Amino acid sequence: MGQTIAEKILSNSAGRVVTAGDFVEAAIDVAMIHDITGPLAVKTLYEITDRVWDRTKVIMLFDHQVPADSVDAAINHLELRKFAKREGILNYDVQEGVCHQVMVEKGHVLPGELVIGADSHTCTYGAVGAFATGVGSTDMGVALASGKLWFKVPDTIAFNVDGKLARRVYAKDIILTIIGDVGINGATYKACEFGGETVEHMDIANRMTLCNMAVEMGGKTGIVAPDEATAVFLEERSVDGDFTLGSDEDATKVTRRYTASEMVPVVAKPHQVDNVVPVTDVEGYHIDQVFIGSCTNGRYEDLKAAAELLEGETVARGVRMIVVPASRTEYRRALKTGLIDIFTDSGALVEAPCCGPCMGGSFGILGPGEVGLSTSNRNFVGRQGSPWASVYLCSPATAAASAIDGVIADPRTH
Protein backbone atom coordinates (compact mmCIF):
# COMPACT_ATOMS: atom_id res chain seq x y z
CA MET A 1 0.00 0.00 0.00
CA GLY A 2 1.36 3.38 -0.98
CA GLN A 3 1.77 6.32 1.36
CA THR A 4 0.81 9.97 1.26
CA ILE A 5 3.43 12.69 1.81
CA ALA A 6 2.09 13.19 5.34
CA GLU A 7 2.38 9.47 6.11
CA LYS A 8 5.90 9.37 4.69
CA ILE A 9 7.14 12.30 6.75
CA LEU A 10 5.54 11.08 9.98
CA SER A 11 6.84 7.53 9.37
CA ASN A 12 10.31 8.93 8.98
CA SER A 13 10.01 11.05 12.13
CA ALA A 14 8.49 8.24 14.18
CA GLY A 15 11.06 5.68 13.00
CA ARG A 16 8.44 3.16 11.85
CA VAL A 17 5.92 2.82 9.06
CA VAL A 18 2.66 4.51 10.02
CA THR A 19 -0.65 5.13 8.30
CA ALA A 20 -3.51 7.57 8.80
CA GLY A 21 -5.22 7.09 12.16
CA ASP A 22 -2.11 5.84 13.99
CA PHE A 23 -0.86 7.69 17.07
CA VAL A 24 2.85 8.35 16.91
CA GLU A 25 5.54 9.97 18.94
CA ALA A 26 7.63 11.81 16.40
CA ALA A 27 10.95 13.64 16.46
CA ILE A 28 10.73 17.35 15.70
CA ASP A 29 13.17 18.85 13.18
CA VAL A 30 12.51 22.53 13.84
CA ALA A 31 10.41 24.46 16.35
CA MET A 32 9.35 28.10 16.06
CA ILE A 33 8.07 30.37 18.83
CA HIS A 34 7.00 34.02 18.74
CA ASP A 35 6.23 36.85 21.13
CA ILE A 36 2.61 35.89 21.86
CA THR A 37 2.75 32.16 22.42
CA GLY A 38 6.40 31.93 23.43
CA PRO A 39 6.13 32.91 27.11
CA LEU A 40 3.69 30.11 27.96
CA ALA A 41 5.78 27.56 26.05
CA VAL A 42 8.90 28.60 27.96
CA LYS A 43 7.02 28.31 31.24
CA THR A 44 5.99 24.76 30.36
CA LEU A 45 9.52 23.86 29.28
CA TYR A 46 10.92 24.89 32.66
CA GLU A 47 8.22 22.96 34.47
CA ILE A 48 9.58 19.81 32.85
CA THR A 49 13.30 20.38 32.60
CA ASP A 50 15.92 23.12 32.71
CA ARG A 51 17.28 23.10 29.17
CA VAL A 52 16.04 23.19 25.57
CA TRP A 53 16.50 19.76 23.94
CA ASP A 54 18.57 21.11 21.05
CA ARG A 55 19.34 24.80 20.82
CA THR A 56 20.10 24.61 17.08
CA LYS A 57 16.58 23.48 16.30
CA VAL A 58 14.65 26.28 17.97
CA ILE A 59 13.99 29.61 16.29
CA MET A 60 12.43 32.60 17.96
CA LEU A 61 11.21 35.94 16.69
CA PHE A 62 8.80 38.72 17.56
CA ASP A 63 6.16 39.76 15.06
CA HIS A 64 2.73 40.11 16.64
CA GLN A 65 3.29 43.13 18.84
CA VAL A 66 6.33 44.88 17.45
CA PRO A 67 7.85 47.18 18.22
CA ALA A 68 6.38 46.61 21.68
CA ASP A 69 3.06 48.43 21.73
CA SER A 70 2.32 48.09 25.45
CA VAL A 71 4.13 47.45 28.70
CA ASP A 72 2.76 43.87 28.76
CA ALA A 73 4.17 43.26 25.27
CA ALA A 74 7.52 44.74 26.28
CA ILE A 75 7.67 42.41 29.30
CA ASN A 76 6.99 39.38 27.07
CA HIS A 77 9.80 40.49 24.76
CA LEU A 78 12.17 41.01 27.68
CA GLU A 79 11.50 37.56 29.10
CA LEU A 80 11.92 35.85 25.76
CA ARG A 81 15.16 37.68 25.03
CA LYS A 82 16.50 36.44 28.33
CA PHE A 83 15.38 32.93 27.46
CA ALA A 84 17.05 33.00 24.02
CA LYS A 85 20.29 34.24 25.53
CA ARG A 86 20.31 31.68 28.30
CA GLU A 87 19.62 28.81 25.91
CA GLY A 88 21.74 30.14 23.04
CA ILE A 89 18.96 29.90 20.49
CA LEU A 90 18.60 32.02 17.37
CA ASN A 91 16.44 35.09 18.07
CA TYR A 92 15.51 37.35 15.14
CA ASP A 93 13.84 39.64 17.68
CA VAL A 94 11.74 42.43 16.09
CA GLN A 95 13.96 42.80 13.05
CA GLU A 96 12.85 40.32 10.39
CA GLY A 97 9.08 40.26 10.10
CA VAL A 98 6.23 37.76 10.24
CA CYS A 99 7.29 34.38 11.62
CA HIS A 100 6.04 32.16 8.79
CA GLN A 101 7.53 34.30 6.07
CA VAL A 102 10.87 34.49 7.87
CA MET A 103 11.05 30.74 8.56
CA VAL A 104 10.67 29.90 4.89
CA GLU A 105 12.62 32.75 3.34
CA LYS A 106 15.66 32.17 5.59
CA GLY A 107 15.74 28.51 4.63
CA HIS A 108 14.87 27.14 8.08
CA VAL A 109 12.41 24.63 6.63
CA LEU A 110 13.30 21.77 4.30
CA PRO A 111 11.21 19.28 2.32
CA GLY A 112 10.41 16.16 4.33
CA GLU A 113 10.93 17.79 7.71
CA LEU A 114 8.53 17.74 10.64
CA VAL A 115 8.20 21.31 11.83
CA ILE A 116 6.07 22.75 14.60
CA GLY A 117 5.32 26.34 15.43
CA ALA A 118 3.40 27.84 18.30
CA ASP A 119 1.08 29.47 15.78
CA SER A 120 -1.78 28.03 13.77
CA HIS A 121 -0.50 29.24 10.39
CA THR A 122 2.67 27.18 10.70
CA CYS A 123 1.02 25.05 7.99
CA THR A 124 2.38 27.68 5.56
CA TYR A 125 5.73 25.83 5.42
CA GLY A 126 4.13 22.99 3.47
CA ALA A 127 4.84 25.23 0.48
CA VAL A 128 8.38 23.82 0.52
CA GLY A 129 7.27 20.25 1.18
CA ALA A 130 7.51 20.02 4.98
CA PHE A 131 4.88 18.61 7.33
CA ALA A 132 4.38 21.73 9.40
CA THR A 133 1.69 22.31 11.93
CA GLY A 134 0.64 24.75 14.60
CA VAL A 135 0.61 23.65 18.23
CA GLY A 136 -0.34 25.25 21.51
CA SER A 137 2.07 26.39 24.17
CA THR A 138 2.00 23.21 26.25
CA ASP A 139 2.74 21.05 23.21
CA MET A 140 5.51 23.47 22.33
CA GLY A 141 6.88 23.39 25.87
CA VAL A 142 6.96 19.60 25.82
CA ALA A 143 8.64 19.60 22.41
CA LEU A 144 11.22 22.16 23.58
CA ALA A 145 11.98 19.90 26.54
CA SER A 146 12.06 16.55 24.76
CA GLY A 147 12.32 17.14 21.00
CA LYS A 148 9.32 14.90 20.56
CA LEU A 149 5.58 15.25 20.30
CA TRP A 150 2.56 13.02 19.83
CA PHE A 151 0.55 13.16 16.63
CA LYS A 152 -2.39 11.38 15.13
CA VAL A 153 -1.39 10.66 11.54
CA PRO A 154 -3.94 12.61 9.47
CA ASP A 155 -5.91 11.46 6.45
CA THR A 156 -5.12 13.37 3.29
CA ILE A 157 -7.40 15.40 1.04
CA ALA A 158 -5.80 16.17 -2.32
CA PHE A 159 -6.95 19.46 -3.82
CA ASN A 160 -6.16 19.24 -7.50
CA VAL A 161 -6.27 22.49 -9.41
CA ASP A 162 -5.83 22.36 -13.17
CA GLY A 163 -5.78 25.02 -15.86
CA LYS A 164 -4.64 28.61 -16.06
CA LEU A 165 -5.91 31.42 -13.86
CA ALA A 166 -7.61 34.29 -15.66
CA ARG A 167 -6.24 37.84 -15.44
CA ARG A 168 -6.38 39.33 -11.91
CA VAL A 169 -7.25 35.99 -10.32
CA TYR A 170 -4.65 34.72 -7.84
CA ALA A 171 -3.71 31.95 -5.42
CA LYS A 172 -5.75 33.76 -2.74
CA ASP A 173 -8.85 33.40 -4.92
CA ILE A 174 -8.11 29.68 -5.35
CA ILE A 175 -7.80 29.00 -1.63
CA LEU A 176 -10.84 31.11 -0.73
CA THR A 177 -12.84 29.28 -3.42
CA ILE A 178 -11.74 25.93 -1.98
CA ILE A 179 -12.61 26.97 1.60
CA GLY A 180 -15.98 28.30 0.43
CA ASP A 181 -16.55 24.93 -1.20
CA VAL A 182 -15.57 22.57 1.65
CA GLY A 183 -16.43 24.89 4.56
CA ILE A 184 -14.62 26.04 7.70
CA ASN A 185 -14.79 22.48 9.01
CA GLY A 186 -14.26 20.71 5.68
CA ALA A 187 -10.72 19.49 6.23
CA THR A 188 -10.65 19.10 10.02
CA TYR A 189 -7.54 17.17 11.04
CA LYS A 190 -6.69 16.42 7.42
CA ALA A 191 -3.43 16.96 5.57
CA CYS A 192 -4.38 19.21 2.64
CA GLU A 193 -2.21 18.32 -0.33
CA PHE A 194 -2.33 20.96 -3.06
CA GLY A 195 -1.44 19.78 -6.53
CA GLY A 196 -2.35 19.79 -10.18
CA GLU A 197 -1.03 21.75 -13.12
CA THR A 198 -1.88 25.18 -11.67
CA VAL A 199 -0.01 24.52 -8.44
CA GLU A 200 2.93 22.96 -10.29
CA HIS A 201 3.36 26.22 -12.18
CA MET A 202 3.15 28.36 -9.06
CA ASP A 203 6.12 30.00 -7.37
CA ILE A 204 6.81 29.33 -3.68
CA ALA A 205 5.23 32.66 -2.66
CA ASN A 206 1.85 31.64 -4.07
CA ARG A 207 2.14 28.11 -2.71
CA MET A 208 2.63 29.71 0.70
CA THR A 209 -0.67 31.56 0.27
CA LEU A 210 -2.43 28.24 -0.43
CA CYS A 211 -0.84 26.29 2.43
CA ASN A 212 -1.26 29.21 4.85
CA MET A 213 -5.03 28.92 4.78
CA ALA A 214 -5.28 25.12 5.10
CA VAL A 215 -5.99 25.70 8.79
CA GLU A 216 -9.00 27.88 7.90
CA MET A 217 -10.82 24.74 6.76
CA GLY A 218 -9.61 22.87 9.85
CA GLY A 219 -6.55 21.30 8.17
CA LYS A 220 -3.68 19.90 10.22
CA THR A 221 -1.25 20.94 7.54
CA GLY A 222 -1.09 22.18 3.96
CA ILE A 223 1.48 20.65 1.69
CA VAL A 224 2.79 20.85 -1.88
CA ALA A 225 5.06 18.08 -3.17
CA PRO A 226 8.55 19.55 -3.57
CA ASP A 227 9.74 19.98 -7.15
CA GLU A 228 12.12 21.95 -9.34
CA ALA A 229 10.69 25.27 -8.10
CA THR A 230 11.32 24.17 -4.49
CA ALA A 231 14.85 23.12 -5.37
CA VAL A 232 15.64 26.46 -6.99
CA PHE A 233 14.11 28.37 -4.07
CA LEU A 234 16.14 26.46 -1.50
CA GLU A 235 19.33 26.54 -3.55
CA GLU A 236 19.14 30.33 -3.41
CA ARG A 237 19.16 29.89 0.37
CA SER A 238 22.10 27.47 0.24
CA VAL A 239 20.12 24.62 1.71
CA ASP A 240 19.46 21.24 0.25
CA GLY A 241 16.76 18.64 0.68
CA ASP A 242 14.82 15.73 -0.76
CA PHE A 243 12.94 16.99 -3.80
CA THR A 244 11.60 13.59 -4.85
CA LEU A 245 9.07 13.40 -2.04
CA GLY A 246 5.48 12.85 -3.18
CA SER A 247 2.39 10.81 -2.47
CA ASP A 248 2.39 7.35 -4.03
CA GLU A 249 -0.10 6.66 -6.81
CA ASP A 250 -1.95 4.11 -4.71
CA ALA A 251 -1.92 6.08 -1.44
CA THR A 252 -5.28 6.45 0.28
CA LYS A 253 -6.68 9.95 -0.11
CA VAL A 254 -9.79 11.81 -1.12
CA THR A 255 -9.33 13.94 -4.22
CA ARG A 256 -11.25 17.11 -5.01
CA ARG A 257 -10.83 18.72 -8.41
CA TYR A 258 -10.99 22.37 -9.38
CA THR A 259 -10.58 24.24 -12.66
CA ALA A 260 -8.50 27.39 -12.32
CA SER A 261 -9.79 28.98 -15.54
CA GLU A 262 -13.33 28.98 -14.14
CA MET A 263 -12.29 30.84 -10.98
CA VAL A 264 -13.03 34.53 -10.43
CA PRO A 265 -11.90 37.08 -7.85
CA VAL A 266 -13.73 36.29 -4.61
CA VAL A 267 -14.11 37.69 -1.12
CA ALA A 268 -14.92 36.06 2.21
CA LYS A 269 -17.68 38.09 3.82
CA PRO A 270 -17.94 38.69 7.58
CA HIS A 271 -17.68 36.85 9.93
CA GLN A 272 -16.52 33.50 8.66
CA VAL A 273 -13.77 32.51 6.23
CA ASP A 274 -16.01 30.11 4.28
CA ASN A 275 -18.56 32.84 3.60
CA VAL A 276 -17.12 33.18 0.09
CA VAL A 277 -18.81 34.98 -2.82
CA PRO A 278 -17.63 36.37 -6.18
CA VAL A 279 -16.43 39.94 -5.75
CA THR A 280 -19.19 41.03 -8.14
CA ASP A 281 -21.75 40.15 -5.42
CA VAL A 282 -20.36 42.79 -3.07
CA GLU A 283 -19.15 45.42 -5.56
CA GLY A 284 -19.82 48.92 -4.31
CA TYR A 285 -19.92 47.94 -0.62
CA HIS A 286 -18.66 50.58 1.80
CA ILE A 287 -15.13 50.21 3.28
CA ASP A 288 -13.15 52.25 5.80
CA GLN A 289 -9.79 50.51 5.79
CA VAL A 290 -7.76 48.39 3.38
CA PHE A 291 -4.94 46.23 4.74
CA ILE A 292 -2.39 44.55 2.50
CA GLY A 293 0.01 42.30 4.36
CA SER A 294 0.20 39.25 6.69
CA CYS A 295 1.67 35.78 6.29
CA THR A 296 -1.03 35.08 3.69
CA ASN A 297 -0.38 37.96 1.30
CA GLY A 298 2.43 40.24 2.44
CA ARG A 299 5.12 39.01 0.08
CA TYR A 300 6.83 40.87 -2.76
CA GLU A 301 4.61 39.13 -5.34
CA ASP A 302 1.52 40.32 -3.47
CA LEU A 303 2.79 43.86 -3.14
CA LYS A 304 3.62 43.86 -6.85
CA ALA A 305 0.11 42.72 -7.82
CA ALA A 306 -1.34 45.55 -5.73
CA ALA A 307 1.13 48.15 -6.99
CA GLU A 308 0.31 47.31 -10.62
CA LEU A 309 -3.18 48.65 -9.99
CA LEU A 310 -2.18 51.52 -7.73
CA GLU A 311 0.51 52.98 -9.98
CA GLY A 312 -0.47 56.56 -10.83
CA GLU A 313 -3.68 56.24 -8.83
CA THR A 314 -4.67 57.57 -5.43
CA VAL A 315 -6.39 55.97 -2.48
CA ALA A 316 -9.96 57.26 -2.37
CA ARG A 317 -10.84 59.94 0.18
CA GLY A 318 -12.33 58.47 3.33
CA VAL A 319 -10.43 55.20 2.99
CA ARG A 320 -7.25 54.36 4.94
CA MET A 321 -4.86 52.00 3.26
CA ILE A 322 -2.19 50.21 5.30
CA VAL A 323 0.56 48.20 3.62
CA VAL A 324 2.77 46.00 5.78
CA PRO A 325 5.38 43.89 3.97
CA ALA A 326 5.66 40.44 5.55
CA SER A 327 9.40 40.67 6.12
CA ARG A 328 12.39 42.95 5.97
CA THR A 329 13.61 41.07 2.89
CA GLU A 330 10.30 41.55 1.10
CA TYR A 331 10.22 45.20 2.21
CA ARG A 332 13.64 45.80 0.70
CA ARG A 333 12.70 44.10 -2.56
CA ALA A 334 9.63 46.31 -2.75
CA LEU A 335 11.71 49.36 -1.90
CA LYS A 336 14.37 48.69 -4.55
CA THR A 337 11.81 48.02 -7.27
CA GLY A 338 9.85 51.19 -6.56
CA LEU A 339 6.74 49.54 -5.13
CA ILE A 340 7.01 51.45 -1.86
CA ASP A 341 7.08 54.70 -3.85
CA ILE A 342 3.91 53.67 -5.64
CA PHE A 343 2.19 52.96 -2.33
CA THR A 344 3.27 56.14 -0.59
CA ASP A 345 2.52 58.25 -3.71
CA SER A 346 -0.99 56.86 -3.71
CA GLY A 347 -1.51 57.89 -0.10
CA ALA A 348 -1.13 54.48 1.54
CA LEU A 349 0.66 54.12 4.89
CA VAL A 350 3.59 51.71 4.68
CA GLU A 351 4.55 50.18 8.03
CA ALA A 352 7.55 48.15 9.11
CA PRO A 353 7.30 44.34 8.69
CA CYS A 354 5.12 42.64 11.34
CA CYS A 355 1.66 41.10 11.71
CA GLY A 356 0.14 44.56 11.91
CA PRO A 357 -3.64 44.84 11.78
CA CYS A 358 -4.08 41.12 10.98
CA MET A 359 -4.89 40.04 14.53
CA GLY A 360 -6.25 43.26 15.95
CA GLY A 361 -3.81 43.30 18.84
CA SER A 362 -1.43 45.97 17.70
CA PHE A 363 -2.15 48.91 15.34
CA GLY A 364 -4.63 49.57 12.53
CA ILE A 365 -7.50 48.51 14.75
CA LEU A 366 -11.05 48.87 13.41
CA GLY A 367 -13.58 50.85 15.40
CA PRO A 368 -17.24 49.97 16.05
CA GLY A 369 -19.25 49.87 12.82
CA GLU A 370 -16.18 50.11 10.58
CA VAL A 371 -15.54 47.85 7.61
CA GLY A 372 -12.10 46.51 6.77
CA LEU A 373 -10.95 44.83 3.57
CA SER A 374 -7.96 42.65 4.28
CA THR A 375 -5.57 40.31 2.48
CA SER A 376 -5.07 38.30 5.68
CA ASN A 377 -6.68 34.98 6.58
CA ARG A 378 -9.34 35.51 9.26
CA ASN A 379 -12.48 37.61 9.55
CA PHE A 380 -13.99 36.36 12.80
CA VAL A 381 -15.93 38.77 15.02
CA GLY A 382 -13.45 41.09 16.72
CA ARG A 383 -10.44 39.75 14.81
CA GLN A 384 -9.25 43.17 13.69
CA GLY A 385 -10.54 45.21 16.58
CA SER A 386 -14.07 46.07 17.67
CA PRO A 387 -16.59 43.22 17.80
CA TRP A 388 -18.92 45.60 15.94
CA ALA A 389 -16.51 45.94 13.01
CA SER A 390 -16.65 43.69 9.91
CA VAL A 391 -13.83 42.28 7.83
CA TYR A 392 -13.87 41.08 4.22
CA LEU A 393 -10.95 38.96 2.99
CA CYS A 394 -9.59 39.17 -0.56
CA SER A 395 -6.50 39.13 -2.78
CA PRO A 396 -4.03 42.05 -2.90
CA ALA A 397 -5.33 43.06 -6.35
CA THR A 398 -8.93 43.22 -5.14
CA ALA A 399 -7.72 45.19 -2.10
CA ALA A 400 -5.87 47.70 -4.30
CA ALA A 401 -8.75 48.13 -6.77
CA SER A 402 -11.09 48.75 -3.83
CA ALA A 403 -8.75 51.27 -2.23
CA ILE A 404 -8.77 53.26 -5.47
CA ASP A 405 -12.55 53.14 -5.90
CA GLY A 406 -13.26 53.68 -2.19
CA VAL A 407 -15.70 50.76 -2.19
CA ILE A 408 -15.27 47.02 -2.79
CA ALA A 409 -14.27 46.71 -6.46
CA ASP A 410 -13.62 44.04 -9.06
CA PRO A 411 -9.90 44.14 -9.95
CA ARG A 412 -10.70 43.02 -13.51
CA THR A 413 -12.29 46.39 -14.23
CA HIS A 414 -8.97 48.15 -13.55
Next chain:
Amino acid sequence: MTRSKAHITGRVWKFGDNVDTDAIIPGKYLVLNSSQDLAKHAFENVRPNFASQVIKGDIVVAGENFGCGSSREHAPLALKDNVGIVIARSFARIFFRNAIDIGLPVVECDTTEIEDGDILHVDLEKGKIYNETQKKEYTISPFPAFIRNIIEAGGLVPYIKNRAQLKSREARELETD
Protein backbone atom coordinates in the same frame (compact mmCIF):
# COMPACT_ATOMS: atom_id res chain seq x y z
CA MET B 1 -8.80 9.30 37.46
CA THR B 2 -9.88 11.00 40.65
CA ARG B 3 -13.54 11.19 41.56
CA SER B 4 -13.74 14.93 41.19
CA LYS B 5 -12.39 14.74 37.66
CA ALA B 6 -14.69 11.98 36.53
CA HIS B 7 -17.88 13.62 37.84
CA ILE B 8 -18.83 17.13 36.85
CA THR B 9 -22.11 18.86 37.64
CA GLY B 10 -22.94 22.34 36.45
CA ARG B 11 -25.13 24.80 34.65
CA VAL B 12 -24.97 25.08 30.85
CA TRP B 13 -23.76 28.05 28.84
CA LYS B 14 -24.89 27.13 25.34
CA PHE B 15 -23.07 28.32 22.22
CA GLY B 16 -23.57 27.63 18.50
CA ASP B 17 -21.33 26.17 15.78
CA ASN B 18 -17.83 27.37 14.90
CA VAL B 19 -17.08 29.29 18.10
CA ASP B 20 -13.60 30.57 17.24
CA THR B 21 -10.66 31.36 19.48
CA ASP B 22 -11.11 35.11 18.91
CA ALA B 23 -14.59 34.71 20.41
CA ILE B 24 -13.23 32.74 23.38
CA ILE B 25 -10.46 35.24 24.09
CA PRO B 26 -9.94 38.34 21.90
CA GLY B 27 -6.45 38.86 20.44
CA LYS B 28 -5.76 41.99 22.45
CA TYR B 29 -5.61 39.94 25.69
CA LEU B 30 -2.94 37.55 24.45
CA VAL B 31 -0.33 39.55 26.32
CA LEU B 32 -1.82 38.08 29.49
CA ASN B 33 -0.43 34.72 30.49
CA SER B 34 -2.26 33.63 33.62
CA SER B 35 -5.54 31.75 33.67
CA GLN B 36 -6.96 34.15 36.28
CA ASP B 37 -6.28 37.25 34.16
CA LEU B 38 -7.53 35.60 30.98
CA ALA B 39 -10.72 34.31 32.64
CA LYS B 40 -11.82 37.92 33.20
CA HIS B 41 -12.18 38.33 29.43
CA ALA B 42 -13.54 34.92 28.37
CA PHE B 43 -16.22 35.26 25.66
CA GLU B 44 -16.11 39.02 26.19
CA ASN B 45 -17.25 39.92 22.68
CA VAL B 46 -19.89 37.24 22.24
CA ARG B 47 -21.32 36.85 25.76
CA PRO B 48 -20.26 39.91 27.73
CA ASN B 49 -21.84 38.67 30.98
CA PHE B 50 -20.05 35.30 30.92
CA ALA B 51 -16.92 36.27 32.85
CA SER B 52 -18.81 37.97 35.68
CA GLN B 53 -21.61 35.42 36.01
CA VAL B 54 -19.90 32.07 35.40
CA ILE B 55 -19.84 29.89 38.50
CA LYS B 56 -16.99 27.47 39.07
CA GLY B 57 -17.96 24.14 37.54
CA ASP B 58 -20.34 25.57 34.91
CA ILE B 59 -20.41 23.73 31.62
CA VAL B 60 -19.82 25.16 28.16
CA VAL B 61 -21.90 23.38 25.51
CA ALA B 62 -21.45 24.07 21.80
CA GLY B 63 -22.15 22.77 18.31
CA GLU B 64 -19.67 21.83 15.60
CA ASN B 65 -16.01 22.88 15.41
CA PHE B 66 -15.61 24.55 18.81
CA GLY B 67 -12.33 26.45 19.15
CA CYS B 68 -11.54 26.92 15.47
CA GLY B 69 -8.98 29.56 14.53
CA SER B 70 -5.71 30.28 16.20
CA SER B 71 -3.39 28.02 18.16
CA ARG B 72 -3.62 30.27 21.21
CA GLU B 73 -3.57 28.16 24.34
CA HIS B 74 -4.91 31.28 26.00
CA ALA B 75 -8.34 30.07 24.83
CA PRO B 76 -8.63 26.86 26.90
CA LEU B 77 -6.63 28.59 29.64
CA ALA B 78 -9.26 31.36 29.85
CA LEU B 79 -11.87 28.66 30.55
CA LYS B 80 -9.86 26.31 32.73
CA ASP B 81 -10.41 28.01 36.09
CA ASN B 82 -14.19 28.24 35.94
CA VAL B 83 -15.45 25.79 33.35
CA GLY B 84 -15.87 22.20 34.54
CA ILE B 85 -15.99 20.70 31.07
CA VAL B 86 -16.59 21.71 27.45
CA ILE B 87 -19.06 19.54 25.54
CA ALA B 88 -19.34 20.01 21.77
CA ARG B 89 -20.50 18.06 18.75
CA SER B 90 -16.94 18.42 17.45
CA PHE B 91 -13.79 20.39 18.19
CA ALA B 92 -11.17 22.13 16.08
CA ARG B 93 -8.08 20.02 16.49
CA ILE B 94 -5.60 22.53 17.91
CA PHE B 95 -8.08 23.63 20.58
CA PHE B 96 -8.85 20.00 21.37
CA ARG B 97 -5.17 19.17 21.82
CA ASN B 98 -4.51 22.28 23.86
CA ALA B 99 -7.43 21.57 26.20
CA ILE B 100 -6.28 18.00 26.82
CA ASP B 101 -2.70 19.18 27.24
CA ILE B 102 -3.62 21.62 30.01
CA GLY B 103 -6.13 19.32 31.70
CA LEU B 104 -9.38 21.06 30.69
CA PRO B 105 -11.85 18.22 30.10
CA VAL B 106 -13.44 18.24 26.65
CA VAL B 107 -15.85 15.65 25.26
CA GLU B 108 -17.65 15.14 21.99
CA CYS B 109 -21.37 14.46 22.10
CA ASP B 110 -24.51 15.37 20.16
CA THR B 111 -25.51 18.58 21.93
CA THR B 112 -28.55 19.54 19.83
CA GLU B 113 -31.08 19.03 22.62
CA ILE B 114 -29.12 20.66 25.44
CA GLU B 115 -30.30 24.18 26.26
CA ASP B 116 -28.85 27.22 27.94
CA GLY B 117 -29.29 27.00 31.71
CA ASP B 118 -29.84 23.21 31.81
CA ILE B 119 -28.17 21.43 34.71
CA LEU B 120 -25.96 18.57 33.53
CA HIS B 121 -24.19 15.82 35.39
CA VAL B 122 -21.28 14.36 33.43
CA ASP B 123 -19.96 10.95 34.40
CA LEU B 124 -16.72 10.41 32.50
CA GLU B 125 -16.24 6.93 33.95
CA LYS B 126 -19.52 5.67 32.59
CA GLY B 127 -19.35 7.86 29.49
CA LYS B 128 -22.76 9.40 30.19
CA ILE B 129 -24.24 12.86 30.46
CA TYR B 130 -27.43 13.24 32.52
CA ASN B 131 -29.54 16.29 31.72
CA GLU B 132 -31.19 16.86 35.08
CA THR B 133 -33.38 19.71 33.79
CA GLN B 134 -34.76 17.77 30.84
CA LYS B 135 -34.49 14.32 32.46
CA LYS B 136 -32.55 12.98 29.49
CA GLU B 137 -29.38 10.98 29.06
CA TYR B 138 -26.68 11.19 26.36
CA THR B 139 -23.71 9.00 25.54
CA ILE B 140 -20.20 10.42 25.10
CA SER B 141 -17.91 9.18 22.32
CA PRO B 142 -14.95 7.50 24.04
CA PHE B 143 -11.38 8.74 23.56
CA PRO B 144 -8.53 6.57 22.31
CA ALA B 145 -6.46 5.05 25.13
CA PHE B 146 -3.52 7.31 24.36
CA ILE B 147 -5.55 10.44 25.03
CA ARG B 148 -7.25 8.91 28.08
CA ASN B 149 -3.83 8.41 29.65
CA ILE B 150 -2.97 12.08 29.21
CA ILE B 151 -6.31 13.17 30.67
CA GLU B 152 -5.93 10.81 33.59
CA ALA B 153 -2.49 12.20 34.37
CA GLY B 154 -4.05 15.69 34.47
CA GLY B 155 -2.47 17.00 31.29
CA LEU B 156 0.56 16.51 29.07
CA VAL B 157 3.14 17.97 31.47
CA PRO B 158 2.29 15.67 34.40
CA TYR B 159 2.00 12.80 31.91
CA ILE B 160 5.51 13.43 30.56
CA LYS B 161 6.89 13.93 34.07
CA ASN B 162 5.33 10.68 35.31
CA ARG B 163 6.81 8.86 32.37
CA ALA B 164 10.23 10.38 32.93
CA GLN B 165 10.09 9.26 36.58
CA LEU B 166 9.02 5.82 35.49
CA LYS B 167 11.90 5.65 33.03
CA SER B 168 14.50 6.82 35.54
CA ARG B 169 13.14 4.30 38.05
CA GLU B 170 13.43 1.57 35.42
CA ALA B 171 16.95 2.77 34.62
CA ARG B 172 17.90 2.70 38.30
CA GLU B 173 16.46 -0.76 38.69
CA LEU B 174 18.42 -1.94 35.67
CA GLU B 175 21.62 -0.50 37.12
CA THR B 176 21.14 -2.22 40.44
CA ASP B 177 20.25 -5.53 38.75
